[in-house]
Amino acid sequence: xxxxxxxxxxxxxxxxxxxxxxxxxxxxxxxxxxxxxxxxxxxxxxxxxxxxxxxxxxxxxxxxxxxxxxxxxxxxxxxxxxxxxxxxxxxxxxxxxxxxxxxxxxxxxxxxxxxxxxxxxxxxxxxxxxxxxxxxxxxxxxxxxxxxxxxxxxxxxxxxxxxxxxxxxxxxxxxxxxxxxxxxxxxxxxxxxxxxxxxxxxxxxxxxxxxxxxxxxxxxxxxxxxxxxxxxxxxxxxxxxxxxxxxxxxxxxxxxxxxxxxxxxxxxxxxxxxxxxxxxxxxxxxxxxxxxxxxxxxxxxxxxxxxxxxxxxxxxxxxxxxxxxxxxxxxxxxxxxxxxxxxxxxxxxxxxxxxxxxxxxxxxxxxxxxxxxxxxxxxxxxxxxxxxxxxxxxxxxxxxxxxxxxxxxxxxxxxx
Amino acid sequence: xxxxxxxxxxxxxxxxxxxxxxxxxxxxxxxxxxxxxxxxxxxxxxxxxxxxxxxxxxxxxxxxxxxxxxxxxxxxxxxxxxxxxxxxxxxxxxxxxxxxxxxxxxxxxxxxxxxxxxxxxxxxxxxxxxxxxxxxxxxxxxxxxxxxxxxxxxxxxxxxxxxxxxxxxxxxxxxxxxxxxxxxxxxxxxxxxxxxxxxxxxxxxxxxxxxxxxxxxxxxxxxxxxxxxxxxxxxxxxxxxxxxxxxxxxxxxxxxxxxxxxxxxxxxxxxxxxxxxxxxxxxxxxxxxxxxxxxxxxxxxxxxxxxxxxxxxxxxxxxxxxxxxxxxxxxxxxxxxxxxxxxxxxxxxxxxxxxxxxxxxxxxxxxxxxxxxxxxxxxxxxxxxxxxxxxxxxxxxxxxxxxxxxxxxxxxxxxx
Numbered sequence: 001x002x003x004x005x006x007x008x009x010x011x012x013x014x015x016x017x018x019x020x021x022x023x024x025x026x027x028x029x030x031x032x033x034x035x036x037x038x039x040x041x042x043x044x045x046x047x048x049x050x051x052x053x054x055x056x057x058x059x060x061x062x063x064x065x066x067x068x069x070x071x072x073x074x075x076x077x078x079x080x081x082x083x084x085x086x087x088x089x090x091x092x093x094x095x096x097x098x099x100x101x102x103x104x105x106x107x108x109x110x111x112x113x114x115x116x117x118x119x120x121x122x123x124x125x126x127x128x129x130x131x132x133x134x135x136x137x138x139x140x141x142x143x144x145x146x147x148x149x150x151x152x153x154x155x156x157x158x159x160x161x162x163x164x165x166x167x168x169x170x171x172x173x174x175x176x177x178x179x180x181x182x183x184x185x186x187x188x189x190x191x192x193x194x195x196x197x198x199x200x201x202x203x204x205x206x207x208x209x210x211x212x213x214x215x216x217x218x219x220x221x222x223x224x225x226x227x228x229x230x231x232x233x234x235x236x237x238x239x240x241x242x243x244x245x246x247x248x249x250x251x252x253x254x255x256x257x258x259x260x261x262x263x264x265x266x267x268x269x270x271x272x273x274x275x276x277x278x279x280x281x282x283x284x285x286x287x288x289x290x291x292x293x294x295x296x297x298x299x300x301x302x303x304x305x306x307x308x309x310x311x312x313x314x315x316x317x318x319x320x321x322x323x324x325x326x327x328x329x330x331x332x333x334x335x336x337x338x339x340x341x342x343x344x345x346x347x348x349x350x351x352x353x354x355x356x357x358x359x360x361x362x363x364x365x366x367x368x369x370x371x372x373x374x375x376x377x378x379x380x381x382x383x384x385x386x387x388x389x390x391x392x393x394x395x396x397x398x399x400x401x402x403x404x405x406x407x408x409x410x411x412x413x414x415x416x
Numbered sequence: 417x418x419x420x421x422x423x424x425x426x427x428x429x430x431x432x433x434x435x436x437x438x439x440x441x442x443x444x445x446x447x448x449x450x451x452x453x454x455x456x457x458x459x460x461x462x463x464x465x466x467x468x469x470x471x472x473x474x475x476x477x478x479x480x481x482x483x484x485x486x487x488x489x490x491x492x493x494x495x496x497x498x499x500x501x502x503x504x505x506x507x508x509x510x511x512x513x514x515x516x517x518x519x520x521x522x523x524x525x526x527x528x529x530x531x532x533x534x535x536x537x538x539x540x541x542x543x544x545x546x547x548x549x550x551x552x553x554x555x556x557x558x559x560x561x562x563x564x565x566x567x568x569x570x571x572x573x574x575x576x577x578x579x580x581x582x583x584x585x586x587x588x589x590x591x592x593x594x595x596x597x598x599x600x601x602x603x604x605x606x607x608x609x610x611x612x613x614x615x616x617x618x619x620x621x622x623x624x625x626x627x628x629x630x631x632x633x634x635x636x637x638x639x640x641x642x643x644x645x646x647x648x649x650x651x652x653x654x655x656x657x658x659x660x661x662x663x664x665x666x667x668x669x670x671x672x673x674x675x676x677x678x679x680x681x682x683x684x685x686x687x688x689x690x691x692x693x694x695x696x697x698x699x700x701x702x703x704x705x706x707x708x709x710x711x712x713x714x715x716x717x718x719x720x721x722x723x724x725x726x727x728x729x730x731x732x733x734x735x736x737x738x739x740x741x742x743x744x745x746x747x748x749x750x751x752x753x754x755x756x757x758x759x760x761x762x763x764x765x766x767x768x769x770x771x772x773x774x775x776x777x778x779x780x781x782x783x784x785x786x787x788x789x790x791x792x793x794x795x796x797x798x799x800x801x802x803x804x805x806x807x808x809x810x811x812x813x814x815x816x817x818x819x820x821x822x823x824x825x826x827x828x829x830x831x832x
Contacts (some may be wrong), residue, residue, distance in 0.1 A: 016589070016590045016593050044595075045594070045595040048595060072589070073586050073589055073590065074586075074589035074590045074593050075593050078593060078594070078595055079593045079594055080594065080595065081594070162818060162819075165819055166724050166819060166820060167718060167722070167724075169819060169820060169822065170489050170490075170718075170721040170722060170723060170724065170820075171717055171718070171721060173432070173488070173489055173490035173721060173822065174432045174489065174490045174717045174720065174721040175717065177432050177490050177491050177494060177495045178461070178494070178495055178496065178497070179460075179461040179464060179494055179496065184717075202819065203819070206816075206817075206819050207824075208822065295716075295717070297714075297716045297717060297718070298713075298714070298716075300711075300713045300714075301587055301590045301591065301600075301711070301713060302583060302586075302587070302713070302718070304590065305586040305587060305589060305590040306583070306586060307586060308582050308583075308586065308725060309724060309725070311818065388817060388818070391818040391819070392817070392818040393818065394815065399810065400622075401622075401804060401808070402578060402727065402804070402807040402808040402809065403578075403581055403582060403585060403618065403619070403622050403807070404582060404585060404586075406585065406589065406624065408623075
């Protein structure tokens with residue numbers, strides 16, 4: 001592909017993570033340095049900001065504020081859940097994108113998100129190519145779910161994993177403090193892939209983790225679960241700590257909360273089922289079976305935006321993913337996603353490579369079944385080896401009066 | 417009172433905090449230095465460990481491990497919820513305590529807890545005095561609720577407040593990331609006193625806080641609440657973030673979840689109503705009224721054990737509260753609680769004083785009504801001035817492989 005001269009635009013899509021803004025910092029600081037990039041725009045609310053021509057002039061931001069993005073969670077430009085229809089079905093959005101790109105001479109498009117966002121990159125790329133409009137498009141991966149195909153791991157995962165492991169260690173100390181039984185069920189995000197729930201085994205590895213861990217990779221048997229809990233409390237003075245994924249399903253394919261509560265779940269705008277409540281549902285069930293206190297805890301949004309507990313490795317890799325997206329694009333690469341390739345040497349090291357973006361679009365990488373041991377209730381050392389390097393190092397926003405100083409962008413709108 | 421020679425025993429009682437073990441570190445390190453203290457014991461599960469004669473020989477612990485207690489949350493010795501019956505009603509426990517204290521020549525008793533624990537100190541103190549057994553008893557305050565009478569604030573509060581403020585700042589960035597409406601209701605601990613919920617105003621002070629804050633000090637009007645939310649979403653693109661206390665009640669004295677769900681709450685062993693679920697109940701109600709996404713988040717146990725986000729001020733004050741309890745006791749003080757007195761100068765400084773423990777027993781200090789403004793939905797600058805110094809400074813456990821290295825006590829049992 002060509003080494004193009006023109007403006008670049010960057011957008012953030014999908015659910016927040018602690019480090020999505022670190023990738024933004026990487027893209028922006030690198031793009032501002034590149035002589036072939038004539039303007040740097042940030043799209044408000046991802047693809048929606050492009051369609052509505054609402055974007056910010058990043059050259060107006062101070063370098064210091066852009067660097068504060070590295071430790072500011074969520075999406076500073078605003079995010080979106082918007083799935084482009086297939087072009088054969090409806091060309092409207094595609095025409096509009098081409099129109100906007102032409103108007104501002106946008107020749108570089110960077111999109112930060114999960115598999116749905118990579119699908120957007122791929123569709124836009126193919127459309128622009130079909131119209132003969134030259135634009136280099138690079139996807140920057142992001143998801144706490146860690147389920148993107150083709151990359152060793154995803155930016156966002158390491159920080160969420162560090163949150164899950166650290167918080168579970170603290171919770172284990174709290175939930176076992178009394179001299180009587182207590183069952184604690186912690187519900188962790190992850191729709192179809194159990195990577196984040198598996199991170200609770202890092203706490204177990206440190207001697208303060210859950211007794212039982214359930215991932216969505218293995219069909220969940222409610223009766224077996226009750227037996228598993230009974231075995232733990234019988235051996236453990238009535239105490240049991242469980243970590244489980246929001247996405248666990250019965251072998252019939254029903255979400256466990258659905259299976260228990262027989263209630264219909266709402267749908268969100270990508271057509272996924274709206275999850276949540278499985279810990280509550282199972283806690284109610286255990287209360288009926290055992291005469292003991294049962295507490296359900298949902299990590300909820302906290303696990304994906306806890307930048308105060310970010311992994312430095314994750315923050316720096318997310319930043320570099322943004323930097324490398326820009327470097328590859330100006331070298332002429334397009335329709336690709338930045339991927340992390342773990343190097344074979346003993347000391348942890350990754351290299352930033354590229355992969356065709358369509359391979360990531362709508363594919364899901366799951367936890368290998370052979371890593372799930374103890375009859376579906378624990379993770380093997382292979383997982384610890386995999387995940388431990390990803391949570392290393394501490395970093396967070398500078399403190400002002402004891403509280404984080406988040407990035408405050410000026411967000412100067414580009415005149416239409 | 418006399419300067420006594422004999423053993424000391426320390427116990428932990430009530431719900432965990434991030435810094436209860438820091439007070440333990442203070443008591444232990446100071447007691448081990450005192451020539452008049454002949455042995456240092458830690459009671460397993462508070463008063464229960466004394467009654468059952470289950471306690472640990474603290475001289476067997478390494479000084480390094482004792483210092484790691486400063487950043488290890490929850491209660492390393494185990495905690496308990498056990499309320500002594502009035503002596504007129506049942507003398508059994510008191511006789512047993514006297515017997516155990518005599519057997520081990522225990523002349524110093526330090527008890528770390530909230531108002532129920534101070535009640536225990538007071539009852540044991542009066543009983544031993546009536547039997548002519550000399551023992552100096554000092555209470556060490558502890559509660560994230562900050563509701564103990566007679567002290568400027570309580571150890572445990574500053575760290576929980578820092579957690580609430582920091583986490584709300586992160587949540588505010590997360591919960592407003594999409595270009596569409598979303599109501600987020602965060603439920604915060606605090607039974608009858610709103611101190612911890614009020615800490616959410618520190619996030620607001622930093623520009624990233626909840627739009628509406630409800631404390632239990634003000635009767636909660638469900639219809640007014642719906643109107644308050646409507647006003648915010650009308651002005652704010654459909655977005656609203658609410659922080660409220662688990663303990664809010666209607667003017668009829670019903671907990672809001674009870675009032676809404678008309679369901680009977682369980683009682684816990686102190687006779688308090690088992691709380692929780694108010695955010696869920698209000699979220700359900702708002703979903704019915706407004707066509708928008710509503711999410712309920714409970715900080716649950718996380719807010720009281722998040723030692724990774726502790727306030728250094730709080731950790732150091734908790735430590736010194738333990739140290740001062742020992743120093744006062746060896747000077748002959750008894751039947752008192754350590755209190756914090758804020759000094760009048762501009763720069764924040766406290767002095768460690770004593771107060772008769774009976775003044776703290778079963779009393780509750782609430783947020784002054786004049787600090788609650790905006791028709792019961794916000795806190796005045798007076799609160800910010802009060803709370804901001806308490807969340808200053810960072811401290812946490814050293815990291816090993818990216819995760820906290822918690823204290824691991826040997827817990828060598830004293831032979832019966």
